[in-house]
Amino acid sequence: MTDPAAGNVTRLLHDAGRGDRGASDRVMELLYDDLRRLAVAKLGDMPPAATLQPTALINECYLRLVDKEIDYADRLHFFRLAGKVMRGIVVDYTRRHQTQKRGGGRHRVTLEIADRDGDRAVGEMAAVSEAMERLADRDAEAADVVLLKYFTGLSHGQVAEAKGISEARARRLWKLGTTLLAEILELE
Amino acid sequence: MDQSAIDKLANEAFVHVVDLPPPEREAYLTDRCTPAVRERVRSLLARHEAHADWLTTRPLDLPPAALLADTAAVIGDEPSLVGTTLDHFTITRRIGEGGMSVVYLAEDTKLERPVALKILRQGFGFSEVAIARFRREAMTVAQLHHPAIVPVYDVGHTQGVHYLVMEFIDGPTLAGVIDACRRDTPHHAQEREWQRTQASLIAEIADALEHAHRAEVIHRDIKPNNIMIDPSGTARLTDFGIARNRRFDRMTRTGQLAGTVAYMSPEQARGLRREIDHRTDVYSLGATLYELLTLRCPFEGDSVEDVREQVVHKPPRPLSQVNPAIPRDLQTICLKALDKDPDHRYQTASQVASDLRSWLDDRPILARPPGVARRVRQWTRDHRGPVAVASILFLLALVAALAIGLQTLARAGLTPVAFGTTLPDAMLWVQPLDAVRGTPTGPPIVRAVGPRTRVRLDAGLYLFRAEAGRQRLEAIRYVPTAEDRFDFREEIDRRDEPFVVALDRGPHAVDRTRMVQIAGGVFTTSSHPFATEPITIRMPPFWIDKTEVTNGAYKAFVDATDHPLPYHWRNEEPGLVYDPALAERPVVGVTLDDAAAYAAWAGKRLPTEWEWEYAMRQPGDRLYPWSTPPDWVVAPPPPAPRRGGAQIEWSNLLAAYAAATVDAGDDRGVATPLGILHANTNVSEITASVETEGALVSVVRGGSFRGVPAETPLTRRHTFRWGTSSVHRGFRCVATFR
Incomplete structure (x- = not known):
């Protein structure tokens, strides 16, 4: 069934x-x-230090939830929404994480590596997440490409296919998006 | 022009010029842009150059906690259970924790003894998988009776809490001991005694492992943290939380990393689940011994990924480099257990125990330091890639590889395939095909005399052929990896079952009047979404069914064979039975395997997606079966009725199917000029093609009764999850004749 x-x-x-x-x-x-259910199910089998790949989880969700013939337009929409969910998760997590750190953490020796290792990635993701709104104001199409590529892990080819543009254009929009993000985040 | 208008124009211009060579860039900017826009584009280009690729194109990994959101509090500060009573256990204090569970010291008020209660973290309580796994640990350990294995007394569930009751060991873990030693440097004074103690501890654990392995339990997470020292100084093995047990193997998930990376065997670190056997524990035991002797892990790095990389590719730092005082034999034992190749490790835990005891008794050990051939092989493995290998070394390596590598080659990553036919006295062939194009990539790799053969194949697309005299049967099948064959819906692990390719022919002759002959030719198409260039294929001539396979024909097949019925014929839900009134409608609800089995029975095979498209687009590469856009409009299909607002029931789907499909032979619609019916209507059609990017999916072609024909060109393709079926999906067959 x-x-x-x-x-x-x-x-x-x-x-x-x-x-x-x-x-x-x-x-x-x-x-x-x-996503949460999958993450919990996977956790049980993983070493505490492991990390989860949002992309892999999203793909699994896709296969579980959208296991039907589906229009490309709808497929694109799925990945766009998944990207938004992932952004939300990252932002929530970093907020809570910072609160916890301030609140003094007697917790988890075992998660130490994951924390140390994950912080960098999460910090970056969080920064990008927060900057995404402003990117969308500056260039909606480039923001969409960044969402699809960065937050759901589609390849340039897949982004192009999903959006109905050429792969070369998808690449160039990615370049625009990341450049504008660098500007928004004031990377030196 | 205000700034935002300038920015918008600059963005467009940036996208236009970013990939152009500088002169063309400049020309465009000078000719087409106002000074303000030009300046803005230049600033963007400069920033782009400074930060090209700063945002990694690789998707990022998240710590699991990020995805647990509101359960994260659980991972952080779980409400303490100290002072509470669960059943007849009064919890005294917290003594440890892991990712999924917390361990408390408790008093068993019935038997008046201290016990260790391992409690599943609350946040996991709702996950059935986590609960099942937790209980499995209890059942696994219950099978084992060994003085060096910490026994589980009981398992329980009360007030929403799941717990295991274990013997309480009033002592430190080996990890604690190692930590203490690191702080306490003068222990070198009694170095020899320390080495003897540790060797005998590890020998005890090796005994316990041997016992577990004989019960077909693999621990998979041997590390100092999971070894405790009881008050009598005996080592005790604990935490079978991720152990693999043949009895419960259905529950273990595929392709995930289990274990702790620093102690993980290379095969575990690479996620080669199929190759993981009891020798992974031998490796991790070696890593533990290494740490005991040197007080350092065999591999250290800045990140998990870094350590994992070293575990897979780098030899461990020689022990003598860390501490020259470690006896040579002890080094040899340690390195033998740590060999990257399981075939070169100690083959059993008892061999480790035995060599350690030999060393303790000053007898010669069995392990030998790696010989010359082995070192050459190791060297070539470590220097694979940019380094040009001197030919003499290459030859040496070849000899070494031949001598000892064949076994490894035969074992790596292959799927067992059972290939057979009902054709008497048949010759069996297997030929590899290009996974995308479906064309041969080389000569047949298997030739066997039938009726059955077993082979092991790399995952990929193959042509399977049985030939006897002038008779020939064939199938194009994708052989999946073991991981791909894991059945998510049923959670059935088919790893150890062979993939079956049965060319089992039914009694009926192929009726060519119901097929159309397609002439060979060169076919070029751009319909593959991931291909960067059009695909060109030289097509040999073949025949294709005029119509989809009907319910009636499929029923005859399942009646004649023991092939399982489609779900909607099984009478498992009221009204879901075979309906003779629909005998001429196209069959649906079949999987790729079902379709392939039918095709073989009918003496035909499934087309690749390119054969399908090529046949349907004849003549003249048309995009629709009609040569000009249609002047007729099909009424949209009735929407599938809803029930309960959300769920779609089979019976409703089938009602829509019955209302909207037509008989497979109904030629009132538009046929292709060659007379092929329902190319882009009625039901969409399963092909032999798959996509392997990301998850393994099957390719389905054409449109179904749900779509609008005028919006469904013959290039249209969908994919669906391997092993699933749908009420919109049927198939038709092709054949080649000699």
């Missing part, structure tokens, strides 16, 4: 693609739940 949520998500995506905000929110909720 197919996942009962699958047909549901496919239709929601379709509605969301037509501008139904309620449908978008619902897909993001489902995605968020599913």
Whole structure:
């Protein structure tokens, strides 16, 4: 039997693609739940020091939730929403993480490596997450490419295919997006 | 012009010029841009140069906690259970913790003894997988009875808390001992005595491991943290949390890293799950011995990734380099256990125990330092890549590899395949095909005399052929990796089962009047989404079914064979049975495997997606079956009725199918000029092609009753998860005749 949520998500995506905000929110909720569920399931088998790849999780969600023939437009929408969910997760996490650090952490010797190692990545992701809104103001199309590529891990070819543009253009938009982000973040 | 307008124009100009050579860039900027825009583009280009690729193109890894969101509090500060009572256990204090669980000291009020209670962290309570795994640990350890294994007394669940009851060991872990030694440098004074003690500790753990291995349990996470020293000074092995146990193997997930990276075997670090056997524990035991002797891990690095890289590729730092006082034999034992190649390690834990005891008794050990051939091989492995290998060394390496490498070659990453046919006295062939194009990449690699053969193949696309006299049966099948064959829906691990390719022919002759002959030719198409250039294929002639395979034909096949019924014929839900009224409709709800089995039974095979597209677009590479855009409009299909607002039931889907499909032979719609029906209508069609980028998915071609034909060109392709079926998906067959 197919996942009962699958047909549901496919239709929601379709509605969301037509501008139904309620449908978008619902897909993001489902995605968020599913990402968490997958993360927890995986954790059990992993060494404490391991990290999870958002991209791998998103792909797994995609296969679980959207296991149907689906239009490319809807597929694009899925990855766009997944990217937003991932951004939200990163921002939440860094906020909480900073609070915890201030609150004094007697916790986890075992997560120490993950923390040390993950902090760099998360710090960067968080910075990019926060800067994404401003990027969208400056250039919506470039922001969309960064969202699809950075937060959901699509390749240039896949971004191009999903957006219906040439791969060369996808690459150049990526360059614009990252350059504008560098500017927003005042990288020297 | 205000600044934001300038910025917008500059963005566009940037995208236009960023990949141009400088002269053209300049020309464009001078000719096409106002000074203000030009200046802005130049500043962007400068920044781009300074920070090209600063945002890694690789997706980033997140610590798991990031994804746990509101359960993160659990990982941080779990409410303490100290002072509370669970069943008849009163919790006294917290004594340890792991990723998934916290360990408390508790008093068993019935038996009046101290016990260790291992409690599943609250946040994991809702995960059935986590609970099942937790209980599995109890069942795994319950099988084992060895003085050096910490026993599990019981497992329980109360007030929403899952717990294991274990013997309480009132002593430190080996990790604690090592830490203490690191702080306490003068221990070198009694160095010899220290080495003897550690050697005998490790020998005890090796005994315990031997016992576990004989019960087909692999610990997979041997490290100083999981070895405790009880008050009598005996080493005790604990934490079988990620142990693999053949009895419960269905539950273990595939392709994930388990264990702690510094002590992980290379095969574990590489995620080669299939290659992991009990010798992974031998390696980790060696890593533990290494740390005991040197007080340092065999591999140290700045990041997990760095350490993992070293574990896989770098030899461990020689022990004598860290501490020259370590006896040579002890070094040899340690390095033998740490060999990258499981075949060159000690083959059993008891061999480790035995060599350690030989050393303790001053008898000769069995392990030998690596010989010349081995070192050459090691050297070539370490220097693979840019270094030009002198030919003499290369020859030496070749000899060495031949002498000792064949075994390894035969074992690495292959999928067992059971290939057979009902054709009597058949010759069996297997020929590798290009995974995307479906064309041969080389001559047949397997030739065997039928009726059955077993081979091990790399994952990939193959042509399987059985030939007897003038009779020939063939199939194009993708042989998946073991990981790809893991069935997520059923959580069934088919790793050890062979992938079956059965060319089992039914009694009926192929009726060529129901097929169309397609002439050979050169076919060029751009419909592959990931290909950067058009794909050109030289197509040999073949025949293709005029219509989709019908329910009636598929029913005859399952009746004649024991092939499982499609789900919606099994009568497992009310009304979901085979409906004779729909006998002429295209069959749906079949998987790729089902379709392939039917095709073989019918004496045909499934087309590659290119064969499908090539046939459908004849003549003249048309994009639609009709040569000009259609002047007819198909009414949109009725929406699938909803029930309960969310779930879609099979019965509803089938009602939509019954309402919107037509008989496979119904020729009132548009056929291709060659007379092929329903190319982009009725049901979409499973092909033999797959995509392997990311997850393994099957390629399906054409459109279904859900789509609008005028919006469904013959280049349209979808993908779906390997092993699944859908009410929109059927198939048709092709054949080549001699």
